[in-house]
Amino acid sequence: MKSMTGYGEASQNIHGARITVQIRSVNHRHLDLQVRTPREYMSFEEEIRKLLREKISRGRIDLFVNRYAAKGQSRKLEMDEALIRQYIAGVAQLKKKYKLGGDVDVALISNIPNVFQVSEVEIDSKGERLAVLKALGGALKKLEQSREREGAHLRNDMEAQIGHLRDIAAGLEARSLDGGARQHKGGVAEGANGERPERNGPDNSLSIPKGDINEELVRLKTHVVALGKVVREREPVGKKVDFMLQEVNRELNTITSKVPYLPVTQLVLQGKERVEKIREQTQNIE
Numbered sequence: 001m002k003s004m005t006g007y008g009e010a011s012q013n014i015h016g017a018r019i020t021v022q023i024r025s026v027n028h029r030h031l032d033l034q035v036r037t038p039r040e041y042m043s044f045e046e047e048i049r050k051l052l053r054e055k056i057s058r059g060r061i062d063l064f065v066n067r068y069a070a071k072g073q074s075r076k077l078e079m080d081e082a083l084i085r086q087y088i089a090g091v092a093q094l095k096k097k098y099k100l101g102g103d104v105d106v107a108l109i110s111n112i113p114n115v116f117q118v119s120e121v122e123i124d125s126k127g128e129r130l131a132v133l134k135a136l137g138g139a140l141k142k143l144e145q146s147r148e149r150e151g152a153h154l155r156n157d158m159e160a161q162i163g164h165l166r167d168i169a170a171g172l173e174a175r176s177l178d179g180g181a182r183q184h185k186g187g188v189a190e191g192a193n194g195e196r197p198e199r200n201g202p203d204n205s206l207s208i209p210k211g212d213i214n215e216e217l218v219r220l221k222t223h224v225v226a227l228g229k230v231v232r233e234r235e236p237v238g239k240k241v242d243f244m245l246q247e248v249n250r251e252l253n254t255i256t257s258k259v260p261y262l263p264v265t266q267l268v269l270q271g272k273e274r275v276e277k278i279r280e281q282t283q284n285i286e
Contacts, residue, residue, distance in 0.1 A: 001231055002286045003150030004028065004059035004238075010138025012131040018068045019128065021135040023143045027284055028060035037065040040123040041132060048136060055140050057236045058286045065132060067123070078117045087112055147286070154281050158231050158241075161274045161281075165224045165248070168271040172255060173217050175263045213255045220251040227278075236286040245275050245282070 004027045011020045033052055037045055052061060091104050109115060227244050230237050249272065256268040 001151040001155045001233065001237055002144070002147040003154055003284055004147070004286050005150055005284065006143045006146035008139040008141065008143030008146060010135045010142065012135040012138075014128060014131045016069060017123075017128075019131050019135050020066045020068065021132070021139040022064045022066075023139045024062045025056065025059045025143060025147065028058065031056060031058055032060040034060070034062045035065075036063065038067050038123070040067075040125045041065060041128075043125055044129050044132070047133070051133070051136060051140070055144070056286070058238060063136075065136075067128075078119055080115055080117070083115055084109055084112070087115075151285060154285055155231050158278050158281050159228065161278045162224060162228045162231070164274045165227075165271060166221075168267050168274065169217065169221045169224055171267050172213075172220070172264060172271075175261065175267060176213055176217070176255075176259055213258050216251045216255045216258070220248065220255070223248045223251065238282055238285045241282045241285070242279065245279050249275055 004025055006025050008023045009020065011018055013019075031053065033049055035045060035048060035052075037048070048063070048065075052063065087109065088104050091108075094100060095102070223244055227241065227248070230240055230244065252268045252271050252275075256265050
Protein backbone atom coordinates (compact mmCIF):
# COMPACT_ATOMS: atom_id res chain seq x y z
CA MET A 1 0.00 0.00 0.00
CA LYS A 2 1.25 3.44 -0.91
CA SER A 3 0.14 6.85 0.21
CA MET A 4 -0.60 9.46 -2.43
CA THR A 5 1.52 11.95 -0.50
CA GLY A 6 5.27 11.98 -1.00
CA TYR A 7 8.36 13.75 -2.29
CA GLY A 8 11.43 12.75 -4.26
CA GLU A 9 14.45 14.62 -5.63
CA ALA A 10 17.56 13.63 -7.57
CA SER A 11 20.30 15.36 -9.57
CA GLN A 12 22.78 14.64 -12.31
CA ASN A 13 25.94 16.55 -13.16
CA ILE A 14 26.90 17.02 -16.79
CA HIS A 15 29.53 19.12 -18.51
CA GLY A 16 28.88 22.71 -17.52
CA ALA A 17 25.56 22.16 -15.73
CA ARG A 18 23.62 20.39 -12.97
CA ILE A 19 20.16 18.95 -13.68
CA THR A 20 17.74 18.54 -10.76
CA VAL A 21 14.37 16.75 -10.84
CA GLN A 22 11.86 17.31 -8.02
CA ILE A 23 8.56 15.40 -7.72
CA ARG A 24 5.79 16.15 -5.23
CA SER A 25 2.58 14.12 -4.97
CA VAL A 26 -0.65 14.88 -3.10
CA ASN A 27 -4.15 13.41 -2.92
CA HIS A 28 -6.32 13.44 -6.02
CA ARG A 29 -9.17 11.27 -7.23
CA HIS A 30 -7.43 10.54 -10.55
CA LEU A 31 -3.92 10.93 -11.99
CA ASP A 32 -3.18 14.61 -12.63
CA LEU A 33 0.27 15.35 -14.06
CA GLN A 34 1.74 18.86 -13.88
CA VAL A 35 5.15 18.85 -15.62
CA ARG A 36 7.38 21.91 -15.76
CA THR A 37 10.61 21.68 -17.74
CA PRO A 38 12.96 24.15 -19.48
CA ARG A 39 11.79 24.89 -22.99
CA GLU A 40 14.90 23.15 -24.35
CA TYR A 41 13.58 19.84 -22.95
CA MET A 42 10.11 20.09 -24.48
CA SER A 43 11.09 17.66 -27.24
CA PHE A 44 11.05 14.74 -24.76
CA GLU A 45 8.49 16.00 -22.25
CA GLU A 46 6.00 13.37 -23.38
CA GLU A 47 8.57 10.68 -22.60
CA ILE A 48 8.77 12.08 -19.07
CA ARG A 49 4.98 11.94 -18.76
CA LYS A 50 4.94 8.34 -19.97
CA LEU A 51 7.45 7.29 -17.30
CA LEU A 52 5.32 8.99 -14.63
CA ARG A 53 2.16 7.19 -15.80
CA GLU A 54 4.00 3.85 -15.67
CA LYS A 55 5.02 4.37 -12.04
CA ILE A 56 2.04 6.25 -10.59
CA SER A 57 -1.67 5.51 -11.04
CA ARG A 58 -3.37 8.08 -8.81
CA GLY A 59 -2.74 11.52 -7.28
CA ARG A 60 -1.73 15.01 -8.34
CA ILE A 61 1.90 15.00 -9.41
CA ASP A 62 3.96 18.20 -9.65
CA LEU A 63 7.28 17.65 -11.41
CA PHE A 64 9.96 20.30 -11.80
CA VAL A 65 13.06 19.91 -13.97
CA ASN A 66 15.67 22.61 -13.39
CA ARG A 67 18.99 23.16 -15.12
CA TYR A 68 21.68 25.09 -13.26
CA ALA A 69 24.63 26.13 -15.43
CA ALA A 70 28.08 26.20 -13.85
CA LYS A 71 29.48 29.63 -13.06
CA GLY A 72 30.58 31.34 -16.26
CA GLN A 73 29.06 28.59 -18.42
CA SER A 74 25.60 29.99 -19.06
CA ARG A 75 26.66 32.91 -21.28
CA LYS A 76 29.27 33.60 -23.90
CA LEU A 77 30.79 36.72 -25.47
CA GLU A 78 30.67 36.92 -29.25
CA MET A 79 32.64 39.37 -31.41
CA ASP A 80 31.38 40.56 -34.80
CA GLU A 81 34.64 40.39 -36.78
CA ALA A 82 32.99 41.24 -40.07
CA LEU A 83 31.70 44.48 -38.58
CA ILE A 84 35.16 45.32 -37.20
CA ARG A 85 36.74 44.81 -40.62
CA GLN A 86 34.19 47.14 -42.13
CA TYR A 87 34.95 49.81 -39.52
CA ILE A 88 38.73 49.53 -40.07
CA ALA A 89 38.30 49.67 -43.84
CA GLY A 90 36.02 52.66 -43.50
CA VAL A 91 38.48 54.53 -41.26
CA ALA A 92 41.36 53.79 -43.64
CA GLN A 93 39.33 55.10 -46.55
CA LEU A 94 38.44 58.19 -44.55
CA LYS A 95 42.10 58.88 -43.73
CA LYS A 96 43.17 58.47 -47.32
CA LYS A 97 40.42 60.55 -48.82
CA TYR A 98 40.72 63.46 -46.42
CA LYS A 99 44.42 63.01 -45.55
CA LEU A 100 43.70 62.52 -41.82
CA GLY A 101 46.16 61.31 -39.21
CA GLY A 102 45.76 58.81 -36.39
CA ASP A 103 45.46 55.03 -36.07
CA VAL A 104 42.65 52.61 -35.23
CA ASP A 105 43.27 51.16 -31.75
CA VAL A 106 41.52 48.88 -29.30
CA ALA A 107 39.86 51.75 -27.48
CA LEU A 108 38.22 52.88 -30.69
CA ILE A 109 37.07 49.40 -31.64
CA SER A 110 35.66 48.61 -28.18
CA ASN A 111 33.45 51.69 -28.40
CA ILE A 112 31.91 50.64 -31.68
CA PRO A 113 28.22 49.69 -31.12
CA ASN A 114 27.25 46.01 -31.51
CA VAL A 115 30.82 44.79 -31.94
CA PHE A 116 30.53 42.63 -28.78
CA GLN A 117 27.35 40.65 -27.93
CA VAL A 118 26.58 38.56 -24.84
CA SER A 119 24.39 35.56 -25.65
CA GLU A 120 23.02 32.49 -23.85
CA VAL A 121 24.87 29.23 -24.41
CA GLU A 122 22.69 26.88 -26.45
CA ILE A 123 21.70 23.68 -24.67
CA ASP A 124 22.27 20.35 -26.35
CA SER A 125 18.88 18.90 -25.37
CA LYS A 126 19.52 15.57 -27.10
CA GLY A 127 22.82 15.18 -25.33
CA GLU A 128 21.26 16.02 -21.94
CA ARG A 129 18.21 13.81 -22.37
CA LEU A 130 19.82 10.76 -20.75
CA ALA A 131 20.93 12.83 -17.76
CA VAL A 132 17.39 14.17 -17.30
CA LEU A 133 15.87 10.68 -17.49
CA LYS A 134 18.44 9.31 -15.04
CA ALA A 135 17.67 12.07 -12.57
CA LEU A 136 13.96 11.40 -13.08
CA GLY A 137 14.47 7.72 -12.26
CA GLY A 138 16.26 8.61 -9.03
CA ALA A 139 13.56 11.08 -8.02
CA LEU A 140 10.81 8.52 -8.73
CA LYS A 141 12.58 5.93 -6.58
CA LYS A 142 12.77 8.33 -3.64
CA LEU A 143 9.13 9.37 -4.18
CA GLU A 144 8.06 5.73 -4.08
CA GLN A 145 10.00 5.14 -0.85
CA SER A 146 8.35 8.20 0.68
CA ARG A 147 4.87 7.04 -0.36
CA GLU A 148 5.50 3.53 0.95
CA ARG A 149 6.60 4.84 4.37
CA GLU A 150 3.45 6.94 4.67
CA GLY A 151 1.38 4.05 3.29
CA ALA A 152 2.66 1.76 6.06
CA HIS A 153 1.31 4.16 8.71
CA LEU A 154 -2.05 4.32 6.93
CA ARG A 155 -2.19 0.52 6.64
CA ASN A 156 -1.57 0.08 10.37
CA ASP A 157 -4.45 2.40 11.18
CA MET A 158 -6.76 0.71 8.66
CA GLU A 159 -5.89 -2.74 10.00
CA ALA A 160 -6.80 -1.57 13.50
CA GLN A 161 -10.20 -0.44 12.22
CA ILE A 162 -10.67 -3.72 10.32
CA GLY A 163 -9.95 -5.55 13.59
CA HIS A 164 -12.77 -3.61 15.21
CA LEU A 165 -15.05 -4.58 12.31
CA ARG A 166 -14.23 -8.26 12.92
CA ASP A 167 -15.19 -7.88 16.57
CA ILE A 168 -18.40 -6.08 15.59
CA ALA A 169 -19.32 -8.84 13.12
CA ALA A 170 -18.79 -11.43 15.86
CA GLY A 171 -20.87 -9.32 18.24
CA LEU A 172 -23.68 -9.01 15.71
CA GLU A 173 -23.76 -12.76 15.32
CA ALA A 174 -23.96 -13.26 19.09
CA ARG A 175 -26.58 -10.55 19.56
CA SER A 176 -28.76 -11.83 16.75
CA LEU A 177 -28.73 -15.29 18.28
CA ASP A 178 -29.40 -13.78 21.70
CA GLY A 179 -32.33 -11.76 20.36
CA GLY A 180 -33.70 -14.76 18.50
CA ALA A 181 -33.52 -16.93 21.62
CA ARG A 182 -35.35 -14.34 23.69
CA GLN A 183 -38.00 -14.03 21.04
CA HIS A 184 -38.39 -17.80 20.92
CA LYS A 185 -38.62 -18.19 24.71
CA GLY A 186 -40.53 -15.11 25.71
CA GLY A 187 -42.22 -14.07 22.49
CA VAL A 188 -40.60 -10.63 22.65
CA ALA A 189 -36.96 -9.59 22.30
CA GLU A 190 -35.74 -7.41 25.14
CA GLY A 191 -33.37 -4.46 24.85
CA ALA A 192 -29.86 -4.19 26.23
CA ASN A 193 -31.15 -3.24 29.74
CA GLY A 194 -33.87 -5.81 29.84
CA GLU A 195 -36.47 -3.36 28.54
CA ARG A 196 -39.32 -4.72 26.52
CA PRO A 197 -40.02 -3.11 23.15
CA GLU A 198 -42.90 -0.68 22.89
CA ARG A 199 -46.03 -1.61 21.09
CA ASN A 200 -46.47 -0.30 17.56
CA GLY A 201 -49.64 0.63 15.74
CA PRO A 202 -53.30 0.12 16.50
CA ASP A 203 -53.00 -3.63 16.51
CA ASN A 204 -50.65 -3.43 19.52
CA SER A 205 -48.08 -5.63 17.73
CA LEU A 206 -44.60 -5.69 19.25
CA SER A 207 -41.26 -4.56 17.73
CA ILE A 208 -39.41 -7.85 17.50
CA PRO A 209 -36.69 -9.14 15.22
CA LYS A 210 -38.21 -9.52 11.77
CA GLY A 211 -35.93 -11.80 9.82
CA ASP A 212 -32.99 -14.15 9.64
CA ILE A 213 -29.66 -12.35 9.02
CA ASN A 214 -27.40 -15.39 8.70
CA GLU A 215 -26.65 -14.68 5.02
CA GLU A 216 -25.86 -11.04 5.74
CA LEU A 217 -23.54 -12.00 8.58
CA VAL A 218 -21.69 -14.51 6.38
CA ARG A 219 -21.23 -11.90 3.66
CA LEU A 220 -20.21 -9.25 6.19
CA LYS A 221 -17.52 -11.46 7.71
CA THR A 222 -16.33 -12.45 4.22
CA HIS A 223 -16.01 -8.80 3.18
CA VAL A 224 -14.13 -7.90 6.36
CA VAL A 225 -11.66 -10.79 5.90
CA ALA A 226 -11.13 -9.82 2.24
CA LEU A 227 -10.63 -6.19 3.27
CA GLY A 228 -7.85 -7.25 5.64
CA LYS A 229 -6.09 -9.05 2.78
CA VAL A 230 -6.47 -6.20 0.31
CA VAL A 231 -4.78 -3.61 2.53
CA ARG A 232 -1.68 -5.85 2.59
CA GLU A 233 -1.30 -5.79 -1.19
CA ARG A 234 1.52 -3.77 -2.79
CA GLU A 235 -0.32 -2.62 -5.90
CA PRO A 236 -2.75 0.35 -5.87
CA VAL A 237 -5.76 -0.64 -3.73
CA GLY A 238 -7.58 2.65 -3.05
CA LYS A 239 -10.50 2.06 -5.43
CA LYS A 240 -10.75 -1.60 -4.42
CA VAL A 241 -10.95 -0.73 -0.72
CA ASP A 242 -13.58 1.92 -1.42
CA PHE A 243 -15.75 -0.63 -3.27
CA MET A 244 -15.44 -3.19 -0.46
CA LEU A 245 -16.44 -0.59 2.12
CA GLN A 246 -19.63 -0.01 0.14
CA GLU A 247 -20.36 -3.74 0.38
CA VAL A 248 -19.74 -3.75 4.15
CA ASN A 249 -22.07 -0.78 4.56
CA ARG A 250 -24.75 -2.51 2.50
CA GLU A 251 -24.70 -5.58 4.74
CA LEU A 252 -24.82 -3.43 7.88
CA ASN A 253 -27.83 -1.53 6.55
CA THR A 254 -29.62 -4.77 5.69
CA ILE A 255 -28.93 -6.24 9.11
CA THR A 256 -30.33 -3.28 11.01
CA SER A 257 -33.42 -3.18 8.79
CA LYS A 258 -34.09 -6.89 9.26
CA VAL A 259 -33.39 -6.92 13.01
CA PRO A 260 -34.46 -3.67 14.73
CA TYR A 261 -33.06 -4.98 17.99
CA LEU A 262 -31.34 -2.26 20.06
CA PRO A 263 -28.04 -4.08 20.78
CA VAL A 264 -27.83 -5.02 17.08
CA THR A 265 -28.52 -1.44 16.03
CA GLN A 266 -25.84 -0.14 18.38
CA LEU A 267 -23.27 -2.53 16.92
CA VAL A 268 -24.26 -1.57 13.38
CA LEU A 269 -23.71 2.11 14.21
CA GLN A 270 -20.28 1.25 15.62
CA GLY A 271 -19.53 -0.67 12.44
CA LYS A 272 -20.50 2.29 10.26
CA GLU A 273 -18.25 4.53 12.32
CA ARG A 274 -15.31 2.20 11.64
CA VAL A 275 -16.18 2.10 7.94
CA GLU A 276 -16.10 5.89 7.78
CA LYS A 277 -12.70 6.00 9.47
CA ILE A 278 -11.32 3.56 6.91
CA ARG A 279 -12.95 5.54 4.10
CA GLU A 280 -11.20 8.70 5.29
CA GLN A 281 -7.86 6.93 5.06
CA THR A 282 -8.77 5.54 1.64
CA GLN A 283 -8.76 9.11 0.30
CA ASN A 284 -5.01 9.17 1.06
CA ILE A 285 -3.91 5.92 -0.57
CA GLU A 286 -3.13 5.10 -4.17
